[in-house]
Amino acid sequence: MTGTLERRGLRYVLLIFLVGCTRAERAEPAVAAQLSPARALTYQSACAECHARAGTGAPAAGDAAAWTARRAQGFGVLLAHTVNGYRGMPPLGACGACSEADLRALVAYVAGLEEGAQ
Amino acid sequence: MKGLTRRELLRAALAAGAGAAGLAACERSSTGPAAALPEWTPGAPLPWRNWSGAVRCLPKARLVPGDEAEVAALLRAGGALRPAGAGHSFSALVPCDESLVFLDRLQGVIGQDAAAKTAEVWAGTRLWQLGPALAALGQALPNQPDIDYQTLGGALATSTHGTGAGLGSLSSYVTGLALVTPAGEVLECDAQRNAEVFHAARTSLGALGVVTRVRLSNREAFRLVERSRFVPLESVLADLARERDAHPHFEFYAFPHADVALAIATDPDDGSGAPPASAGEDDPEAILLLRTLFRWTRPLPGGSWLYDTFLGMQPATARAGQSHEVLAHPRTVRFNEMEYTMPAEAGPECLRAVLAEIRARDLPVCFPIECRFVRADDVWLSMFSGRPGFSISIHQFADEDYRPYFAAIEPIFWRYEGRPHWGKLHSLDAARLAGLYPHWSDFQRVRRSLDPSGRLLNAHLAQTLGV
Numbered sequence: 268m269t270g271t272l273e274r275r276g277l278r279y280v281l282l283i284f285l286v287g288c289t290r291a292e293r294a295e296p297a298v299a300a301q302l303s304p305a306r307a308l309t310y311q312s313a314c315a316e317c318h319a320r321a322g323t324g325a326p327a328a329g330d331a332a333a334w335t336a337r338r339a340q341g342f343g344v345l346l347a348h349t350v351n352g353y354r355g356m357p358p359l360g361a362c363g364a365c366s367e368a369d370l371r372a373l374v375a376y377v378a379g380l381e382e383g384a385q
Numbered sequence: 386m387k388g389l390t391r392r393e394l395l396r397a398a399l400a401a402g403a404g405a406a407g408l409a410a411c412e413r414s415s416t417g418p419a420a421a422l423p424e425w426t427p428g429a430p431l432p433w434r435n436w437s438g439a440v441r442c443l444p445k446a447r448l449v450p451g452d453e454a455e456v457a458a459l460l461r462a463g464g465a466l467r468p469a470g471a472g473h474s475f476s477a478l479v480p481c482d483e484s485l486v487f488l489d490r491l492q493g494v495i496g497q498d499a500a501a502k503t504a505e506v507w508a509g510t511r512l513w514q515l516g517p518a519l520a521a522l523g524q525a526l527p528n529q530p531d532i533d534y535q536t537l538g539g540a541l542a543t544s545t546h547g548t549g550a551g552l553g554s555l556s557s558y559v560t561g562l563a564l565v566t567p568a569g570e571v572l573e574c575d576a577q578r579n580a581e582v583f584h585a586a587r588t589s590l591g592a593l594g595v596v597t598r599v600r601l602s603n604r605e606a607f608r609l610v611e612r613s614r615f616v617p618l619e620s621v622l623a624d625l626a627r628e629r630d631a632h633p634h635f636e637f638y639a640f641p642h643a644d645v646a647l648a649i650a651t652d653p654d655d656g657s658g659a660p661p662a663s664a665g666e667d668d669p670e671a672i673l674l675l676r677t678l679f680r681w682t683r684p685l686p687g688g689s690w691l692y693d694t695f696l697g698m699q700p701a702t703a704r705a706g707q708s709h710e711v712l713a714h715p716r717t718v719r720f721n722e723m724e725y726t727m728p729a730e731a732g733p734e735c736l737r738a739v740l741a742e743i744r745a746r747d748l749p750v751c752f753p754i755e756c757r758f759v760r761a762d763d764v765w766l767s768m769f770s771g772r773p774g775f776s777i778s779i780h781q782f783a784d785e786d787y788r789p790y791f792a793a794i795e796p797i798f799w800r801y802e803g804r805p806h807w808g809k810l811h812s813l814d815a816a817r818l819a820g821l822y823p824h825w826s827d828f829q830r831v832r833r834s835l836d837p838s839g840r841l842l843n844a845h846l847a848q849t850l851g852v
Contacts, residue, residue, distance in 0.1 A: 323715055350437070363479075
């Protein structure tokens with residue numbers, strides 16, 4: 268058993284990064300009504316790359332369970348992580364074009380917060 | 386196996402094994418390890434940062450035009466600006482304290498010629514969205530890079546590429562484009578119309594204006610199967626020419642401080658029955674676990690042997706799917722990267738020198754070194770201009786200082802006439818670059834004619850282009 272785990276463990280350590288990082292299905296969740304058309308387009312081209320795709324490690328948009336602990340940190344922390352980058356999250360959420368207002372709206376949407384919560 | 390977490394698997398493995406200056410219109414920017422740059426807090430001016438976090442600036446304006454006329458208008462308005470793609474470049478191509486231009490509202494396929502297998506695409510389209518969009522038309526890019534976060538325009542500006550000795554960079558498949566010049570004129574360019582601008586603008590570093598539309602020469606949609614296996618590095622190098630020519634796509638990763646390599650051959654899917662690429666596992670922590678393994682084994686007596694042994698015992702794998710599903714891989718652990726492309730015949734010797742230097746200096750690096758092949762092209766500032774290339778990419782985790790490692794290795798690339806990837810870190814200036822590109826002066830002439838005052842130059846570009 269240990270030998271099997273050795274093989275499988277290293278296999279996943281290496282192959283998943285190098286060749287096995289497969290394209291999981293990219294879900295196309297309905298864009299929430301609170302996003303303007305321009306921000307909905309940003310969501311689809313930037314945020315959805317990770318937050319609407321299984322297996323990236325990013326909490327999925329609209330996944331209440333995945334966001335409970337994160338929301339508890341406070342909106343300011345979520346926003347700062349988005350702007351600065353945090354672990355796999357690229358700075359500005361891969362949206363260099365976004366203003367702070369855009370990012371606030373998109374963070375609130377992805378984290379499942381009510382409009383105005385930010 | 387599905388029930389085990391990555392950390393449980395790693396614990397088992399570890400337990401078993403080891404117990405610029407010049408005429409720059411955009412002046413200031415910051416470049417360095419991400420941890421060294423100031424963090425943003427709510428209420429502060431919003432910076433721009435690249436994907437790795439190591440490059441930063443504070444633009445006064447973020448311009449997001451809604452159509453080509455708006456692109457032209459903002460260029461006519463004057464002032465310093467830089468076109469920005471998705472921000473994936475590691476080099477400081479984007480920073481500008483005045484205006485950044487984003488084509489985020491210019492996305493998608495504009496039209497197609499089904500018979501000719503061509504498609505016109507907005508340059509703001511992200512590569513990860515381009516594959517499915519072309520597939521819906523029955524088309525596919527002939528090749529594509531293993532990272533697909535970039536915009537099409539950004540990828541072309543830096544001659545981004547995949548692997549395959551018979552396949553070119555993305556820029557080499559451009560048969561026409563629209564360039565909005567610094568004067569606000571829309572130039573339609575191809576091999577016949579504005580031909581010199583076309584040859585320069587296919588890989589422009591964003592120094593000629595804003596490329597808004599691109600016509601791509603594609604092929605019919607196709608499926609691929611990717612097979613990977615760990616093998617001794619020496620066996621890969623000994624059999625390299627055969628492997629390179631036997632597969633449409635072939636690359637390998639060499640591992641610092643190890644004698645194994647991961648060889649990856651990708652071929653047309655002939656009903657292989659391989660697991661679908663679209664349903665595979667993913668783990669953004671995976672490469673971090675490799676780093677943990679490296680750090681644990683490194684100080685142990687015989688640790689190098691253990692590390693090497695672990696790598697060498699990995700089983701072969703395969704995955705299959707549509708070309709854009711197989712060729713691209715998410716990279717959710719961020720890093721910084723340097724890549725040079727050597728003449729194809731010099732690549733293996735250069736790689737040996739790189740690996741020897743890492744060992745000789747005992748550099749504490751474990752990030753695999755990627756080695757790829759690219760066909761020669763006629764794009765003026767493509768790294769593959771006039772010669773087939775062997776590209777070697779070295780990486781460092783974004784939370785570590787890349788500078789000592791890259792500084793130690795970069796001179797080796799120079800010895801082999803390496804050309805730096807424009808979107809990746811390098812320290813060459815115009816004087817040295819000029820000798821590497823047959824059309825260097827042609828590009829400079831076109832750039833001067835389009836942007837005589839250097840409105841589109843930042844400090845990095847001014848140094849790179851010698852302006």
